[in-house]
Amino acid sequence: MGKSWKFGDSISTDVIAPGRYFHLRSNLPELAKHVLEPARPEFASQVQSGDFVVAGDNFGLGSSREHAPLIIKISGIKAVLAKSFARIFYRNCINIGLPAINCNTDKIDEGDELELDMEKSVVRNKTKGTELEFPPLPPVMNRILQEGGLVAYIKMHKRMEI
């Protein structure tokens, strides 16, 4: 269980992993101290392991920098829930083993206690006593996520297969 951190629509990778910290990309723990800083400066220092990022539409638009989902993951976030995701960001999340969940986040408020059940494809909002269903991942992405991300997947299979 973890609590919800709410964000709006169109949170770009420039907001998640700002370019002015470009020089920290090979030092992810340091870069993670600035995750989502322009949107919520208190986020990096107050987020707890198991919390959730909860956003509106088109989360992660912009640059392909995989450092964006990586530092969200490093900060302890269990999953990103959004109404919709930008394509590259979504793929990056799955590749690094960070669940990216499409659901109606209007039904989640800041601070709500959430529980993610990947097996049943449901987010339980413990604060409100409600359940939000989400569509299962496409099969190929589900396999990559279940096997721990694309690196683990390729180490296991030694080739690209779907």
Add this chain to the structure above:
Amino acid sequence: MSGKTLSEKIISEHCGREVRAGEVVIVNVDLSYVQDGTGPLTVRRMKEMGIEMAYNPKKTLFFLDHASPSPRMELSNDHELLRNFARKTGITLSDVGNGISHHNSLEKYACPGDIIVGADSHTCTNGALGAFGTGMGSTDVAAAIALGKTWMKVPETYLVEVNGKLPKGVYSKDIILHLIGTIGSNGATYKALEFTGDTITGLSTAGRSTIANMSVEAGAKAGLFSPDGQTRNFLKEMGREDVFRELKSDEDAVFEKKIQIDADDLEPLIACPHLVDNVKKIGEIGKVKVNEVFIGTSCNGRLEDLHIAASILKGKTINPDTRVIVTPASRRVYMEALKDGTIETFMEAGALVTASGCGACDGVHLGILGDGEVCLATQPRNFKGRMGDPDSFIYLGNPAVAAATALTGEISDPREVM
């Protein structure tokens, strides 16, 4: 069975069977590349995968273009990591000063009908030549470099038909800004955009590269142009006419959506802070004073773009309260602009010209914005904090708008000075 779109044709050729939009397939990748912002992670991922070699080193490229040359020791170390790995594996390194990955790719590597994956979202720029270029993250590209393959969903296509004559002061930048303003910054997520119509036929590869580049700003996976006479001319100029081939969507191909744009009706457009789809006509934005004008980089950094700006600045002096920074897209563009006097025009007008590369657009160096500063840029993005301080403001416009703005110090309509 109906015909196929350009994307369906290219992807079918790369997976050994006839495929249609919606299918998930494994494709052979012709060209893979990374840049210095994403490449170090790619190298680490390849090491973690236990595959420290490239499937096709000659068609794998490492570009040092984002911090070029490096302004910080951390980035110098990242560059060394990439140089050493390239040396060890035979991967081709494009070192600082050679310019932006996508423009080097257009000039030297990309071929019509290729599948190209790059760890840079603007890899879709390759669509200007009729290549299916798409941006991915470091790990995806690590896999493509190691295995020569990637997986993808065959995208549905939006056909964008642009007809008519572009009015004075209006360029390909305004076509793509109009489209993004209309469909939104997620209006084409997962889709391929394919551009056609008589206006498009008249655009050079440089003009097309601006549209292809910014296709991702509408969320698109690729932005494609059918290779035609313009493509052949460009490739000939680059000494690569032999790679030209014709390729186009079938007459009866199935497009998910068709969008019509009348070029005659377009005006110079501005994408206002802090989203690329916040597009307004230049006459609608009121008085906006700027501290910096930034011309060039991966969007509008080709010779044709520099010519547009230089023709307005020639013999004039920039506003004393405005700094004007020009960043050519590639070494080739820089040298052409040197030879034909374009660089001299910029310098005489009071602008400064940087090494070719991504320059100020990525927020690393060469024009970082301070607290409250305002920039008019030809670059593809205006997200909050992109060029430095999160409380700075980025407006996007075409190269003529940039030049007119450089003269007055406030966002200005180029039609008044042309």
